[in-house]
Amino acid sequence: xxxxxxxxxxxxxxxxxxxxxxxxxxxxxxxxxxxxxxxxxxxxxxxxxxxxxxxxxxxxxxxxxxxxxxxxxxxxxxxxxxxxxxxxxxxxxxxxxxxxxxxxxxxxxxxxxxxxxxxxxxxxxxxxxxxxxxxxxxxxxxxxxxxxxxxxxxxxxxxxxxxxxxxxxxxxxxxxxxxxxxxxxxxxxxxxxxxxxxxxxxxxxxxxxxxxxxxxxxxxxxxxxxxxxxxxxxxxxxxxxxxxxxxxxxxxxxxxxxxxxxxxxxxxxxxxxxxxxxxxxxxxxxxxxxxxxxxxxxxxxxxxxxxxxxxxxxxxxxxxxxxxxxxxxxxxxxxxxxxxxxxxxxxxxxxxxxxxxxxxxxxxxxxxxxxxxxxxxxxxxxxxxxxxxxxxxxxxxxxxxxxxxxxxxxxxxxxxxxxxxxxxxxxxxxxxxxxxxxxxxxxxxxxxxxxxxxxx
Amino acid sequence: xxxxxxxxxxxxxxxxxxxxxxxxxxxxxxxxxxxxxxxxxxxxxxxxxxxxxxxxxxxxxxxxxxxxxxxxxxxxxxxxxxxxxxxxxxxxxxxxxxxxxxxxxxxxxxxxxxxxxxxxxxxxxxxxxxxxxxxxxxxxxxxxxxxxxxxxxxxxxxxxxxxxxxxxxxxxxxxxxxxxxxxxxxxxxxxxxxxxxxxxxxxxxxxxxxxxxxxxxxxxxxxxxxxxxxxxxxxxxxxxxxxxxxxxxxxxxxxxxxxxxxxxxxxxxxxxxxxxxxxxxxxxxxxxxxxxxxxxxxxxxxxxxxxxxxxxxxxxxxxxxxxxxxxxxxxxxxxxxxxxxxxxxxxxxxxxxxxxxxxxxxxxxxxxxxxxxxxxxxxxxxxxxxxxxxxxxxxxxxxxxxxxxxxxxxxxxxxxxxxxxxxxxxxxxxxxxxxxxxxxxxxxxxxxxxxxxxxx
Numbered sequence: 001x002x003x004x005x006x007x008x009x010x011x012x013x014x015x016x017x018x019x020x021x022x023x024x025x026x027x028x029x030x031x032x033x034x035x036x037x038x039x040x041x042x043x044x045x046x047x048x049x050x051x052x053x054x055x056x057x058x059x060x061x062x063x064x065x066x067x068x069x070x071x072x073x074x075x076x077x078x079x080x081x082x083x084x085x086x087x088x089x090x091x092x093x094x095x096x097x098x099x100x101x102x103x104x105x106x107x108x109x110x111x112x113x114x115x116x117x118x119x120x121x122x123x124x125x126x127x128x129x130x131x132x133x134x135x136x137x138x139x140x141x142x143x144x145x146x147x148x149x150x151x152x153x154x155x156x157x158x159x160x161x162x163x164x165x166x167x168x169x170x171x172x173x174x175x176x177x178x179x180x181x182x183x184x185x186x187x188x189x190x191x192x193x194x195x196x197x198x199x200x201x202x203x204x205x206x207x208x209x210x211x212x213x214x215x216x217x218x219x220x221x222x223x224x225x226x227x228x229x230x231x232x233x234x235x236x237x238x239x240x241x242x243x244x245x246x247x248x249x250x251x252x253x254x255x256x257x258x259x260x261x262x263x264x265x266x267x268x269x270x271x272x273x274x275x276x277x278x279x280x281x282x283x284x285x286x287x288x289x290x291x292x293x294x295x296x297x298x299x300x301x302x303x304x305x306x307x308x309x310x311x312x313x314x315x316x317x318x319x320x321x322x323x324x325x326x327x328x329x330x331x332x333x334x335x336x337x338x339x340x341x342x343x344x345x346x347x348x349x350x351x352x353x354x355x356x357x358x359x360x361x362x363x364x365x366x367x368x369x370x371x372x373x374x375x376x377x378x379x380x381x382x383x384x385x386x387x388x389x390x391x392x393x394x395x396x397x398x399x400x401x402x403x404x405x406x407x408x409x410x411x412x413x414x415x416x417x418x419x420x421x422x423x424x425x426x427x428x429x430x431x432x433x434x435x436x437x438x439x440x441x442x443x444x445x446x447x448x449x450x451x452x453x454x455x456x
Numbered sequence: 457x458x459x460x461x462x463x464x465x466x467x468x469x470x471x472x473x474x475x476x477x478x479x480x481x482x483x484x485x486x487x488x489x490x491x492x493x494x495x496x497x498x499x500x501x502x503x504x505x506x507x508x509x510x511x512x513x514x515x516x517x518x519x520x521x522x523x524x525x526x527x528x529x530x531x532x533x534x535x536x537x538x539x540x541x542x543x544x545x546x547x548x549x550x551x552x553x554x555x556x557x558x559x560x561x562x563x564x565x566x567x568x569x570x571x572x573x574x575x576x577x578x579x580x581x582x583x584x585x586x587x588x589x590x591x592x593x594x595x596x597x598x599x600x601x602x603x604x605x606x607x608x609x610x611x612x613x614x615x616x617x618x619x620x621x622x623x624x625x626x627x628x629x630x631x632x633x634x635x636x637x638x639x640x641x642x643x644x645x646x647x648x649x650x651x652x653x654x655x656x657x658x659x660x661x662x663x664x665x666x667x668x669x670x671x672x673x674x675x676x677x678x679x680x681x682x683x684x685x686x687x688x689x690x691x692x693x694x695x696x697x698x699x700x701x702x703x704x705x706x707x708x709x710x711x712x713x714x715x716x717x718x719x720x721x722x723x724x725x726x727x728x729x730x731x732x733x734x735x736x737x738x739x740x741x742x743x744x745x746x747x748x749x750x751x752x753x754x755x756x757x758x759x760x761x762x763x764x765x766x767x768x769x770x771x772x773x774x775x776x777x778x779x780x781x782x783x784x785x786x787x788x789x790x791x792x793x794x795x796x797x798x799x800x801x802x803x804x805x806x807x808x809x810x811x812x813x814x815x816x817x818x819x820x821x822x823x824x825x826x827x828x829x830x831x832x833x834x835x836x837x838x839x840x841x842x843x844x845x846x847x848x849x850x851x852x853x854x855x856x857x858x859x860x861x862x863x864x865x866x867x868x869x870x871x872x873x874x875x876x877x878x879x880x881x882x883x884x885x886x887x888x889x890x891x892x893x894x895x896x897x898x899x900x901x902x903x904x905x906x907x908x909x910x911x912x
Contacts, residue, residue: 197672201770210734214884215757216653216855219785220749222735223697226758226780230689237683278666278776279678283810293676301671302682303773304764309781314657314818316783317759320734324682325765327772329675354739362770399672428670 001139002386005447008134013440016130017113019049020439021106023088023122024115030065030089030156039065039152042088046129046150053132054141057148060168062160065089065152069171072132072142079144079454080175080376083413085403086125087154087181090117091428098430112433119421123434124180124442125150127420131446143454147174154181158403165410176376177407178449180442182419183427185266185395190388190441192380193417195295195396196404198330198367200340201303204232204347205323205358212308212317223354225322226308233324235350236300236343240286243300243328245346251334253369255296263291266393276424295396298339299329327363329398336364368404369396370414379452380416387445418445457595458842461903464594465586469896472586473569475505476895477562479544479578480571486521486545486612495521495608498544502585502606509588510597513604516624518616521545521608525627528588528598535600535910536631536832539869541859542581543610543637546573547884554886568889575877579890580636580898581606583876587902599910603630610637613819614859621866632832633863634905636898638875639883641722641851646844646897648836649873651751651825651852652860654786656796657759660688660803661779661814668764668773679810681778682764689780691806692756692799696742699756699784701802707790711752719747722849732880751852754795755785783819785854792820824860825852826870835908836872843901874901 009016027035028042043059043066050057050070057070068088075081093103093116101107106115113123128148135142149172151161165172185191206225213222238244255263268291274282284293293299307322309315330339344359351357371377372394384392397417407413420442426432465472483491484498499515499522506513506526513526524544531537549559549572557563562571569579584604591598605628607617621628641647662681669678694700711719724747730738740749749755763778765771786795800815807813827833828850840848853873863869876898882888 199672199772201772208735213733214855215755215759215783216655216785216853218733218750219757219854220740220753220755221729221738221746222733223737223739224757226761227689227693227756229761230686230692230758231695233683233686234690236686239687241679273677277669277674277678279664279810280812281679281810282677283679283808284676290677294674297676299671299675300683301675301680301772301774302686302764302778303671303771304766304775305682305685305761305778306763306766308758308760310760310762314781314783315759316655316657316757318757319760322758322761325770327671327770329672352739354735354737356736397672398675399670 002448002451004138005134006444008138009440009443009447016443017436017439020113020123020126023126024106024113024117025104027104028089028152029092030153031092039089043068043152046088049129050148053129053136055132055148060164062164064160067152067164068148068150069168070148072146075142075145077143077454079456081145081147081173082453083147083149083172083174083177084128085177085179086128086150087121087152088125088150089152089155090122091120091155094430100431111437112435114431114433116432118432118434119425120427120432121154121181123439124420127180127439127442128446130443131450134443134447135450143450146450147172161403162406165406169410172411174411174413176413177415178418179415180418180420182397182417183421183423183425184419185393185423186269187422188390189267190384190390190392191395191419192377192384192392193395193397193419194372194377195332195369196367196401197398198334198336199327199363199365199400200330200336200343201327201361201363202343203323203325203360203362205321206232206351207321207356207358209318209320211320215316215318218318222318223352224318225355226319228351228355229305229322229324232347232350233302236326236346241284243298245342247342248298248339251338252298253332255292262394263289266291266395294398296331298331298334300326302326329400330367332367332369334367336366340364365400365402366405368401374414375456376416376453379449379456380418382452383445383448384418386448388441420445458904458907460594461590462900464590465896465899465903472899473892473895476569476579476582479582480562480569480573481560483560484545484608485548486609487548495545499524499608502544505585506604509585509592511588516620518620520616523608523620524604524606525624526604528602531598531601533599533910535912537601537603537629538909539603539605539628539630539633540584541633541635542584542606543577543608544581544606545608545611546578547576547611550886556887567893568891570887570889572888574888574890575881576883576888577610577637579895580876583636583895583898584902586899587906590899590903591906599906602906603628617859618862621862625866628867630867630869632869633871634874635871636874636876638853638873639877639879639881640875641849641879642725643878644846645723646840646846646848647851647875648833648840648848649851649853649875650828650833651788652823652857653854654790654792654823655783655819655821655856656786656792656799657783657817657819658799659779659781659816659818661777662688662807663777663812663814665774665776667776671772671774674774678774679808680774681811682775684807684811685761685778685780688803688806689758692782692802697740699754701798703798704754704795707794708754709788711748718850719745722747722851750854752787754787754790756782758782785856786823788823788825790823792822796820821856821858822861824857830870831912832872832909835905835912836874838908839901839905840874842904844897876901
């Protein structure tokens with residue numbers, strides 16, 4: 001059976017690449033003043049592909065860009081029901097001059113398709129649709145029940161997704177979710193991601209004088225919000241790069257010996273990683289490895305600072321207001337609301353009388369982690385090994401996917417994240433790409449995954 | 457004699473106010489793309505006024521806006537030679553909508569002339585020219601030798617003044633300089649300023665990754681220049697608002713018991729001062745009064761911070777670069793070069809490996825202080841008392857006048873600073889004004905000052 005499916009994928013590989021290019025031509029940028037017609041075109045394209053697999057696919061209106069819902073219907077066998085998640089919207093192209101070929105003219109170069117959305121997420125999403133197509137054409141039906149939820153607002157915060165999932169709770173009922181919106185561990189090692197970090201994002205503004213003051217006439221007599229900002233920011237982390245917010249680490253789940261060993265065993269190339277950052281050196285919380293700091297430890301980063309005289313040259317003002325954007329990444333079992341409150345208290349305690357503070361919460365998202373000994377993770381490991389002809393690794397991710405806790409909360413479903421694209425695929429930058437071999441290996445992986453689920 | 461001079465000033469007051477308005481009509485803004493024709497018109501206007509006093513007045517070209525030099529010629533009596541300094545250039549008008557009458561349409565309102573440059577420095581400068589006019593018309597000649605140096609680049613750093621003064625060292629030879637480019641102590645108390653603070657102005661840039669990094673994927677593994685900026689800024693001052701730069705206070709001349717008493721005796725209204733700042737509270741280096749912190753203690757102020765994500769909303773980046781403008785005000789006997797070097801060393805010591813530092817010096821200026829027991833200061837006190845019918849006070853100034861150390865260095869001359877305008881005259885803001893009574897009292901003061909010098 002798998003042989004026949006593999007043979008089908010091989011025989012259709014040119015058509016599949018051609019389909020991917022068709023999808024990538026559509027400039028479905030969700031951010032900013034997005035083109036409504038491009039979004040409609042993309043959502044219709046997805047609907048047609050799903051219908052071409054014999055699925056009942058409908059467009060679901062949201063308050064924003066629409067989603068596609070599809071369902072293969074009740075399965076014959078006893079396997080689980082799977083919900084495939086993906087998104088058809090893409091990031092803005094940024095500075096077009098940096099692209100070596102136009103972002104919406106998909107171009108095959110050195111074994112990869114270059115275009116905005118090639119990896120994130122059109123190409124990776126398409127592997128799940130084309131695997132269904134393979135089953136449809138080879139055996140007439142999917143081996144387990146598969147549902148699809150393909151949204152158009154992932155790159156702008158999935159703001160209408162929670163309402164949609166809640167409204168369609170029955171319709172989306174599933175045993176678990178599967179998605180391909182993460183990356184491989186390195187160029188050659190496919191990866192299953194089983195945990196992501198949460199987020200607390202704050203803006204703090206320190207206000208001193210009513211308007212900028214002359215630093216000669218007034219310097220020394222009033223507190224300078226710029227100096228106080230330094231004190232506040234430095235007070236949030238100690239010299240060992242530990243977060244200096246009371247209780248911050250209380251809920252951090254210690255790494256199990258098993259997970260610690262697994263992390264240690266990963267073929268992590270520190271030098272290559274350092275080069276990819278362009279920083280002078282790797283650094284961070286003492287007592288933890290780079291991968292631990294990246295995935296399993298909370299962080300606190302200043303994202304931006306602004307205020308006072310920011311032009312060229314010298315202007316001697318005491319700024320009336322200065323501000324900073326500060327965000328934290330959270331790990332299990334930290335709770336965003338609790339950390340947010342502790343952050344606010346810590347900041348307030350650092351602000352002396354003489355300046356006033358404005359605090360705004362710009363984002364809160366939970367961390368996520370799922371067990372790695374589930375049948376679906378075991379099936380995913382075996383499927384990837386077959387699809388890529390290489391053992392996958394189990395990894396975590398430093399970034400945040402707010403949809404994962406959403407699916408767990410509303411649908412009671414954990415998520416399997418299979419990463420097929422390169423970690424250096426330029427997902428949000430110029431020259432985004434997806435390797436053709438990774439694309440085809442992804443399709444073969446999903447085929448195997450569904451097949452294994454039916455047999456489990 | 458003084459009676460006749462006073463009577464002349466009184467009889468001519470309307471003409472003098474009219475002359476002031478003529479001067480203020482000329483939009484001689486030196487900053488930015490300034491109008492060459494307005495600068496020429498202003499410098500010509502000054503030259504004509506000085507010639508109208510019977511003085512030999514010439515325009516001196518510089519690399520920038522020209523200056524006017526004038527000389528009353530050798531005096532008959534034994535009195536000192538005085539060099540009057542002033543400037544005909546003005547600050548930009550800023551936001552015109554905030555002006556209640558157009559900045560270059562001088563408008564008499566509630567006893568004051570409102571216009572850009574009314575106080576800083578056209579009106580105050582004109583008192584010195586009109587005092588000469590009074591002598592010319594009443595007695596035919598000035599009682600001592602008076603020279604004039606009126607420049608057009610004070611508001612943009614007097615960048616060509618040092619070369620001019622050095623070139624014309626012989627021609628500008630004098631016993632001391634007199635200028636009116638400072639303010640009264642408060643609305644009702646005229647002031648003689650005998651000290652100003654120096655300046656060290658720095659820009660520091662912290663560089664981490666080559667480009668902004670995703671704070672999810674990389675947070676915790678590289679040092680964030682924004683967090684380091686907090687540490688650097690907070691490391692430059694301790695919690696008692698003392699500057700934490702080694703050796704910074706070594707050269708600070710202790711306040712004499714006499715000066716301390718004089719400061720204490722000033723009729724300083726802390727609440728009015730606080731209101732003028734709009735800050736929640738007055739604050740600063742512990743153990744010093746507000747006036748001490750303002751005038752006789754060094755300060756360190758953040759003038760601006762910038763870098764990373766500065767827009768609205770949440771963007772999760774680790775900034776590649778962040779920067780800050782930081783300046784210090786210096787007091788006698790601190791030396792700018794020495795403080796500058798200590799600043800750099802302190803900053804370098806605060807920057808950990810993992811980020812790199814770029815440091816730039818944007819300005820260096822010496823502090824200035826002159827003895828208060830000189831004949832010219834005694835004459836100035838007596839002249840102000842006569843001109844304003846009120847005892848003046850001797851004060852220092854928190855700001856920086858780089859011309860004062862220049863005159864001392866090149867001409868060997870100390871400076872007498874007589875302030876006639878209100879300290880709330882909005883010198884660099886909208887609705888700048890000079891009270892008509894202050895203008896006329898200023899003329900009477902300069903008349904008395906020159907008269908007293910001839911008698912000393």
